[in-house]
Amino acid sequence: MALDRKVAIVNLSTGKIDIKPISLEVRKKFLGGRGLAAYLLYKYVKPGCDPMGPDNAVIFSAGILGGTLASAGSRTDVMCKNPLTGLLGSGNMGGFFAPELRFAGFDHIVVLGKAPKPVYIWVNDGVVEIRDAKNLWGKSVTEAQWAVREELGDPDIKCAVCGPAAEKGVRYANVMTGIKNSNGRGGGGSVMGSKNLKMVAARGTMDIKIAHPMEALEFDKRYIEQITSAKVNQTMGALGTPFIWGATNSWGGLRTNNFQYNQLLYCDEIEPESIDEWSKKSVGEYNMTACFGCQVHCRAKYKIPDTPLARKFGVVGNYDEGPEYTSQGAFCCEPGCTRLDTLLICNHLVDQYGVDNLEIGHMIAWAMELYEEGILTNKDTGGLELRFGNDEALIEMIHQICNRSTPLGNILAEGGIRAAEKIGKNSIKYLVHVKGMGNLHSDERATPGLALNIAVASRGSDHLRSRPAIDLYHLPVDVLRKIYSSPVPYDGPLSSDHTEYIGKPWQVYWHENCYMAVDCLGTCKYHTTFLGATLPNFEDWSKVLYYNTGLEMSPKDIWDVAERCNIVERLFNIREGMKKDDPYKGEILVDRYFNEPARRGAPDVVGKTIDRQKFIEMRAEFYKYRGCDEDGVPKPETLKRLGLENIDKEPSLV
Amino acid sequence: MSEDRSTAESLRSTRTYGQVRCMNPSCMGRITPDPGAPKAKCPRCGSEWRIFWVKPGFPRVKGPVWETSQKLAQEKWAAIQAQAQQKKEEN
Amino acid sequence: MEPKVLVINHEKCTGCRRCELVCSVYHEGVSNPSKARIKVEKWEWEGLYIPMTCRQCIDAPCMNVCPVKAIYRNEEEGRVHVDHDICIGCRSCVAVCPFGAMNFNPSEKRVFKCDLCSGEPQCVRFCDMKAVDFVTPSKESLIKKRNAAKKIADAKKLATTMSYEA
Ligand code: SF4
Ligand code: SF4
Ligand code: SF4
Ligand SMILES: [Zn+2]
Numbered sequence: 001m002a003l004d005r006k007v008a009i010v011n012l013s014t015g016k017i018d019i020k021p022i023s024l025e026v027r028k029k030f031l032g033g034r035g036l037a038a039y040l041l042y043k044y045v046k047p048g049c050d051p052m053g054p055d056n057a058v059i060f061s062a063g064i065l066g067g068t069l070a071s072a073g074s075r076t077d078v079m080c081k082n083p084l085t086g087l088l089g090s091g092n093m094g095g096f097f098a099p100e101l102r103f104a105g106f107d108h109i110v111v112l113g114k115a116p117k118p119v120y121i122w123v124n125d126g127v128v129e130i131r132d133a134k135n136l137w138g139k140s141v142t143e144a145q146w147a148v149r150e151e152l153g154d155p156d157i158k159c160a161v162c163g164p165a166a167e168k169g170v171r172y173a174n175v176m177t178g179i180k181n182s183n184g185r186g187g188g189g190s191v192m193g194s195k196n197l198k199m200v201a202a203r204g205t206m207d208i209k210i211a212h213p214m215e216a217l218e219f220d221k222r223y224i225e226q227i228t229s230a231k232v233n234q235t236m237g238a239l240g241t242p243f244i245w246g247a248t249n250s251w252g253g254l255r256t257n258n259f260q261y262n263q264l265l266y267c268d269e270i271e272p273e274s275i276d277e278w279s280k281k282s283v284g285e286y287n288m289t290a291c292f293g294c295q296v297h298c299r300a301k302y303k304i305p306d307t308p309l310a311r312k313f314g315v316v317g318n319y320d321e322g323p324e325y326t327s328q329g330a331f332c333c334e335p336g337c338t339r340l341d342t343l344l345i346c347n348h349l350v351d352q353y354g355v356d357n358l359e360i361g362h363m364i365a366w367a368m369e370l371y372e373e374g375i376l377t378n379k380d381t382g383g384l385e386l387r388f389g390n391d392e393a394l395i396e397m398i399h400q401i402c403n404r405s406t407p408l409g410n411i412l413a414e415g416g417i418r419a420a421e422k423i424g425k426n427s428i429k430y431l432v433h434v435k436g437m438g439n440l441h442s443d444e445r446a447t448p449g450l451a452l453n454i455a456v457a458s459r460g461s462d463h464l465r466s467r468p469a470i471d472l473y474h475l476p477v478d479v480l481r482k483i484y485s486s487p488v489p490y491d492g493p494l495s496s497d498h499t500e501y502i503g504k505p506w507q508v509y510w511h512e513n514c515y516m517a518v519d520c521l522g523t524c525k526y527h528t529t530f531l532g533a534t535l536p537n538f539e540d541w542s543k544v545l546y547y548n549t550g551l552e553m554s555p556k557d558i559w560d561v562a563e564r565c566n567i568v569e570r571l572f573n574i575r576e577g578m579k580k581d582d583p584y585k586g587e588i589l590v591d592r593y594f595n596e597p598a599r600r601g602a603p604d605v606v607g608k609t610i611d612r613q614k615f616i617e618m619r620a621e622f623y624k625y626r627g628c629d630e631d632g633v634p635k636p637e638t639l640k641r642l643g644l645e646n647i648d649k650e651p652s653l654v
Numbered sequence: 655m656s657e658d659r660s661t662a663e664s665l666r667s668t669r670t671y672g673q674v675r676c677m678n679p680s681c682m683g684r685i686t687p688d689p690g691a692p693k694a695k696c697p698r699c700g701s702e703w704r705i706f707w708v709k710p711g712f713p714r715v716k717g718p719v720w721e722t723s724q725k726l727a728q729e730k731w732a733a734i735q736a737q738a739q740q741k742k743e744e745n
Numbered sequence: 746m747e748p749k750v751l752v753i754n755h756e757k758c759t760g761c762r763r764c765e766l767v768c769s770v771y772h773e774g775v776s777n778p779s780k781a782r783i784k785v786e787k788w789e790w791e792g793l794y795i796p797m798t799c800r801q802c803i804d805a806p807c808m809n810v811c812p813v814k815a816i817y818r819n820e821e822e823g824r825v826h827v828d829h830d831i832c833i834g835c836r837s838c839v840a841v842c843p844f845g846a847m848n849f850n851p852s853e854k855r856v857f858k859c860d861l862c863s864g865e866p867q868c869v870r871f872c873d874m875k876a877v878d879f880v881t882p883s884k885e886s887l888i889k890k891r892n893a894a895k896k897i898a899d900a901k902k903l904a905t906t907m908s909y910e911a
Contacts (some may be wrong), residue, residue, distance in 0.1 A: 009685040025720035031862040069766060103777065105826060142790065155787075177787055205741070207775035217770060217867070226663060230672070231712070233677055238708050250703070250717050251677040252727075266720055273706050273716055283792060286874070290761035295873040301792040319791055446679060474675065474682035479668060486661050499679055529662070534669060548848070602678035602701060644783050 003027055003549055005062070005107035006072045007040070007654050012195055014112030017271065017626065022107065024187055026653050027551065028164050029570035029643065031558075032107055033063030034077040034090060034519035035565030036654070040110055041079045042572050043652040051083040051187070051523050052169070052194040054114040060160050060175075060200050061108045063522015067099035067208050067292070068548040069220045071227055072524040074292035076160060076177065078188035081170045084359070084415040085460050087435040087573045087585060091174065091188050092464070094291035095181035097202065099521055100158035100561070104204025108654075113615065115196040116178045119149065123202040132200040137567075140164060140352045148201050165402040166193030170413040172359035176351070180299075180321040181291070184356040185437065185459055210549030219547050223536060228295050232532040236298040237288060243274035245325035248442060252601015254445040257388045258369040259432045259592050263600035264333040265381070269474045270341045278302060278340060289321060298528055299324075304348060306383045307341040313395055315345055318555045323347035329441020330361020335368055336388035338481060345395055353402040360437030363412045363419070364397045364426040366431055380408055408609020417584055432592060434461035436506055436584055445598045446608040447471065449504035452618045453506040456508065456587050456632075458569040464525060466512035470533045483529065487538045487555035499604065501614045505621035512626075517541065520561060563640040568626070568633050571647065580619070580632045587619060587632060674715050676701055687713050701726065748880040751859070751866060752888075758876035760785060760794035764868035771867045773859075780850060782859035782866050783877070794842050796877055798868075799846035801858035806846025807838035807858075809849050832856065852897050864865050 009018040022036070026074045030036040037059045049055035058080040065073040076098040082089025101107070107124040109362070113524045115130070118137035122129045131639070133153060141163040149157045159177055165187035166173035173189030174182045183189075192198070196329045210216050227233060235243050248254050252263040268274060270284075278423045279287045282303040299321050310316045323331075323343055331346040332339060333574060350357045364386075370376040371386035378384075386393050400409030411419045419648035422429040432439045437460025444451035457465035470483075480494045484506060494503040514537055518528050536544075538555035545551050553561075580587045593610045600606065620630060627638030639645045675681045676696040687694035687705045694713075696700045702719040761782060765781035773780050785799040801824045802808075807827060808816040815831035819826070827838075834854055838847045847858050861879075869879045880888070 067766075069770055069776065103779075127899055146790070179792075198895050205777065205779035207773070207777045207780070209775050212772050213774040217767060220767075221871070224871070224873075226666070229666070231669060235708055235714055243714070246717060247677070247715065250715050251679060265724070268717070271717055274703045282780065284756060286757045286759075288759055289792060289794075290759035292761065293763045294761050295871075296759065297874075321792070443683070472679075479665065481659055483667065497680060534662055534665040537663050540662055543660075565693070575684050597734070602681075602718075603699070603730045604678055604680040606727050607734040 003064070003371050003551065005102055006117070006145045007108040007411045008106055008109065008123070009044075010128060011113045012115040012130065012197060013112060015130060017130070019128065020654055026559075027064070028553070028560065029536060029653075030565060031064045031520035031561050033522040034079070034092070035516060035561060036076050036520070036570075037079040037090070037108060038063040038088075038568040039564050040108060040652070040654060042080070042568055042647065044110055044112060044570065045081050047575055051081040051086060051089075051191065053512070054112070054195070056081050056191055056194070058191040058195065058197070059108060059110045059190055062098035062101050062106075063520060063546065064107075064551075064632070065548060066107075066522040067102040068091050068210060068519065069293070070293055070523055070544045070548055071220070071224050071524055071527050072296070074517070075522045075524060076101070077161065077519055077522075078175045078182060078183045078186055080186065080188050081576065082187040082192040082437075082459065083190045083194070083586070084187050087324045087460065087576050087578055088458050088569050089186035089188060089191070090459050090569075091183035091186035092519060093175065093177055093181045093183035093292075094283055094524060095158070095159050096157045096257065097177040099292045100204055102201040102204070103206055104202045104209055105206050106202075109200055110342055111197060113195070115162060118198055120194045120198045121200045122152070123200060123204075123499060125204055125206055133339075138164070141354045141435065142179060142256060142261035142352065145178075148199065152201070154260040156202055157201050157203045159202070159577060161354070162189035162192040162198060164350065165353040166190055166260075166403050168402065168413070169193060170355055170402060171415045171418075172356040174354050176354045179319070180347075180351045182357070184326075184358065184625065185462060193311055196307045210548055212547045216547035218274045219543055224295050224518060226536055226540070227527050227536075230532040230535055233296045233514060233526065236526060237296050238323070239272040240277050240298050240300045241325040241456070242323065245328040245441070246272045252448065252598060253443055254333045255260065255432065255439065256330065256600070257336045258365040258430065258491060259443070259596070260333060260369070261600050262598040263447060264336070264338065264607065265600070267332060267525065269338055270328060270332050272341050274340060275343075276300065276482065277303065278344075283549070291524065294524060296524075299441035299525060302344060304344050305341055308476065309339075309341050309391060309395070310345055310362055312392075313345060316418050318348055320344070320348040320351055322351075326358050326392070326440065330357040331394065333441055334361045334583060335394050336365075337391050337394060339391055339403050342391040342394065349395070349398050349402075351520055355399070355402050355507075358440050359415070360398060361436050361441070362432070363416065364394055365409070366438075367397070367412060369430050370423065370427050373430070375409070375410040375423065375427050382406055382408065385508060422521050429591070432590055434584070434589065435578070436460075437461050437505060443598065444612060445625035446601070446605040447498050448615065448618065451506055451509055451589060451593065451610050451615065452508050452622060453511070455589055455615075455619065456512075456622060458566070458573060464513055466508045467530070468504065468507035468511050468532050471504070471507060472528065473533065474498070475533055479533065482534060487559050489549075499608065501611070501618055505618050506625060508610050509622055509625040512566055513559055514538075516562040517558050519566060521545070560642070563627075564644060567638065567642055567644060568647070570626070570632070570634060571644070574633060660735050672711050672713070674703070674705065677703065677715055679717070693719060746776040747883065748803060748821065749879045749881050750823060750885070751798060751861070752880050752885045753798070754876055754878070754879045755793075757796040757874040758785065758796055759874055760787060763871050764796060764877055767867040767871045771862060777869045780857070782846075782848070782857065797844060797846065798877075799825065800844060801859075801861070806841045806843065810841045812837065822861065822864065826860070827856060829855055829859060847852070885898070
């Protein structure tokens with residue numbers, strides 16, 4: 001059954017492995033994936049622990065629809081206490097790992113303690129083993145994966161692996177799988193590195209029983225068609241996620257030169273169509289690749305062109321996938337670079353080092369601004385001209401950070417807040433972050449709803465936790481009403497205008513539940529109401545869930561699960577020190593959002609800032625919907641309603 | 655089964671093809687580019703966009719026509735500065 | 746009428762493995778790629794994915810090797826069929842198939858292979874790229890001819906543009 005997968009608790013200090021079932025009661029409360037992971041994190045991580053120490057946990061999770069017929073049941077969530085923020089760390093990646101984990105009999109691998117020497121975890125048809133990783137340690141993301149297949153003699157092994165950046169203790173290292181699928185933003189790789197854990201390798205041949213196979217096949221056909229026929233997904237299937245970057249840059253919604261501007265000018269060379277053209281030239285006409293069970297295929301393949309820069313860094317002809325919109329953000333607009341080869345090289349380097357592209361791009365762009373402001377000098381950079389638009393310096397800094405090979409690289413590897421403490425001289429004023437995590441590449445000064453989203457996102461500044469992206473489409477209010485009054489009624493205000501403040505708190509709240517539900521199911525966000533208004537959500541999931549797993553959950557039941565899991569994440573953050581107005585650990589934007597007007601982009605964007613008072617009001621309204629008091633702390637009655645009132649005292653349900 | 659359509663499925667009828675939206679946030683007017691045309695101007699706000707055809711009948715905005723967009727942005731910025739100046743003087 | 750065959754154009758394949766998924770659900774009621782009749786072989790480091798399944802050979806080695814004549818060809822449907830009432834589970838066919846398309850299910854102790862889903866191949870139905878397609882063999886060669894010709898034409902263009910104009 002899709003419900004009979006287990007949880008393995010692996011203690012690397014003692015070598016002890018416990019295998020536990022997931023009861024139906026727990027399924028109905030948390031479903032699986034990120035939701036159940038949040039609960040496990042809450043119960044298994046020692047409060048207040050050092051995230052890089054043995055008391056932290058790193059949890060690898062598949063969603064409840066992973067490996068089933070559901071469109072793209074491919075996603076792996078990795079959770080831990082984030083070494084970058086000290087708060088919730090959680091990432092999500094596509095590829096083929098989660099389904100393989102399920103075919104091997106497991107939904108969650110909870111890793112505790114610290115191994116005395118490098119190890120990896122081998123999960124195969126119901127059995128979990130800790131093995132010596134001496135042949136894997138020190139290897140790049142891809143080399144390590146090919147090496148473990150060689151070692152175990154099976155080319156179909158799938159891995160959740162960390163790279164050299166994690167081994168070196170960079171605080172924003174990823175967990176990776178395949179060529180480039182990245183579990184970013186959560187610091188999961190860094191925690192793996194701190195535990196001497198190189199990878200979890202999985203291979204399985206166990207059945208996932210489909211509850212109603214023929215109905216599931218038929219419904220699935222219709223469900224997939226709903227997804228692939230959307231314009232946004234057709235565009236994505238042709239151009240990949242770079243089209244999102246392109247669209248946002250068109251009107252001026254991208255942070256450029258750290259945060260000095262909101263649009264990258266004359267960047268035709270790295271626009272989606274140009275990337276696509278090179279991709280096709282280098283790998284052929286059919287240049288897209290997909291995650292498990294996905295018909296959208298949003299990822300391009302490419303080889304690095306032969307240019308002086310590629311030659312200098314020794315990567316000519318190397319194969320990779322992407323680049324995604326986040327790489328365009330990290331290596332184009334943020335550092336102010338406009339060259340295609342730079343983008344393709346940087347994207348390749350971060351994939352090989354296993355480091356978060358958004359965070360490293362953000363750190364380098366910040367350092368560039370500090371250099372231009374004279375806060376960092378040639379003495380600090382070792383003579384490197386760390387100016388905006390210096391492609392070579394950008395690439396050089398990626399190496400220096402991932403290897404921690406220079407004093408500046410070493411400082412920047414610590415993340416923004418720690419680095420700002422070391423650099424001093426008001427450098428913190430230039431840092432654009434929420435909860436200590438660097439903002440992604442989007443600039444939300446013209447879009448209050450999106451600004452609220454990054455401020456309250458549970459893992460720090462982030463778009464994939466609650467972004468009401470369809471807010472940018474100017475949908476008529478009656479369409480918005482339809483979407484946002486289901487599965488729970490909403491008759492408050494809504495506005496088609498995304499420069500407005502009204503109605504946005506409810507949208508952010510709704511999307512936070514929507515994305516949590518997707519992450520519990522373990523399917524892809526591009527298959528729900530994220531970038532397209534007509535893509536499936538709660539009602540559709542209720543059916544997919546039933547046909548595939550037999551679990552009868554109404555749309556409202558799934559909504560309630562999402563509510564519960566969001567509250568658990570919030571409780572974790574509060575326990576680890578989140579306070580709403582804390583500049584480092586709070587749910588607030590940096591001053592630049594309120595004080596520096598946007599200067600580029602479409603006429604209606606020029607001059608925009610976020611209105612502080614209105615922002616605070618939006619946040620208060622959001623807290624109200626979330627069932628929290630004015631400080632953003634869940635009220636006792638909310639905990640009671642969601643069955644979480646004993647979460648601190650009860651023994652772990654798993 | 656086809657009878658019980660979800661909200662998302664029922665909203666499919668609102669999808670439009672052959673058009674793009676003007677990317678100026680508070681305009682967002684619908685623009686119908688000439689088939690195969692590389693550029694299109696918004697009839698409402700005057701913004702001008704470079705067009706890419708994903709496939710025939712399926713245009714998308716590739717980016718702004720840089721000169722036009724730069725000019726409009728600079729005019730707007732100058733107007734804001736002038737306004738701020740005026741306010742200062744009034745106080 | 747000329748029976749249709751599965752035709753695989755691996756260049757179109759995105760590597761999503763939905764074909765494996767629907768094949769195993771349709772035949773076994775379970776999601777389990779190891780029980781699918783089709784398998785996507787991958788060389789991830791070059792982005793190469795090749796779906797492999799039974800070719801329904803005319804002079805089928807499995808049919809020829811089978812000691813109890815459990816395998817025969819259904820000419821009308823154009824497929825090679827295993828009669829499980831006769832099959833003794835010796836796995837000679839598994840050993841001899843040049844494509845690895847004859848599989849063995851250890852728990853049920855029997856061989857299994859692509860049966861073209863009795864005329865409505867699910868892999869084709871779900872593959873949005875049509876990297877697996879269901880066409881008559883003569884149509885297949887016509888398509889192949891045209892594609893090959895196009896490649897020759899493209900090759901010239903590609904050769905002159907491979908190095909990127911910085
Ligand atoms: S469904 Fe099609 S695209 Fe996906 S793996 Fe199978 S053959 Fe390839
Ligand atoms: S089972 Fe093997 S030998 Fe037999 S027909 Fe199929 S491919 Fe040919
Ligand atoms: S035709 Fe049917 S049996 Fe054969 S590979 Fe495709 S889905 Fe499987
Ligand atoms: Zn307009």
